[in-house]
Amino acid sequence: MPERILQSYSENVLSDTDERTLHVGRDRPIRISTGHRIQHHEGKCSRPHGHNYEISVSVTGELTDEGWVVDKGDVTAIIDEWDHRFLLEDGDPLIDAFEQSGDSNAVVVLDHPPTAEVMSVILEKRLEDELPDTVTDVGVEVAETGELCSGF
Numbered sequence: 001m002p003e004r005i006l007q008s009y010s011e012n013v014l015s016d017t018d019e020r021t022l023h024v025g026r027d028r029p030i031r032i033s034t035g036h037r038i039q040h041h042e043g044k045c046s047r048p049h050g051h052n053y054e055i056s057v058s059v060t061g062e063l064t065d066e067g068w069v070v071d072k073g074d075v076t077a078i079i080d081e082w083d084h085r086f087l088l089e090d091g092d093p094l095i096d097a098f099e100q101s102g103d104s105n106a107v108v109v110l111d112h113p114p115t116a117e118v119m120s121v122i123l124e125k126r127l128e129d130e131l132p133d134t135v136t137d138v139g140v141e142v143a144e145t146g147e148l149c150s151g152f
Helices: 072-080 093-100 116-130
Strands: 020-024 030-036 049-061 085-089 107-110 135-143 149-151
Touching (some): 049 072, 049 116, 116 135, 116 149
Antiparallel strands (some): 135 149
16 A cells, blocks of 8 residues: 655645736636627728637735635636627617617627727726735736737
8 A cells, every 4th residue: 555645834834825826728728709899990890790719817816725826716707707798889789789689688898899908908807806805916818819819
């Protein structure tokens, strides 16, 4: 029978630990399918369309009593709120069209155009607001295509 190894410390080694960073989606991004349009754009992005976004998150903070910076499920739950939804800027007439069709819960209304840059800023802010006070920094990277990515 293999010998069991027990590591014991006379003091709480975690209390002296500096902040740590948790990376969620660094090597295998979180994927969401989301529609949008850039209403005041003069090109084809003004038409409703969608992307399979790839999102990566870094969260820095103190270790909790559970031994982690944050629960990964708390991070992915916030991002998943946009999965299979349509992101529209406030005032877009498509918002009314979704409401009239009975699909108002399929729309997320933003105060700014739903670009990858805006998405990364809003997700960072949402995570900062909803994660524990032990979190000191959040970075979000949103890749709209293989050529277009915004964030930390």
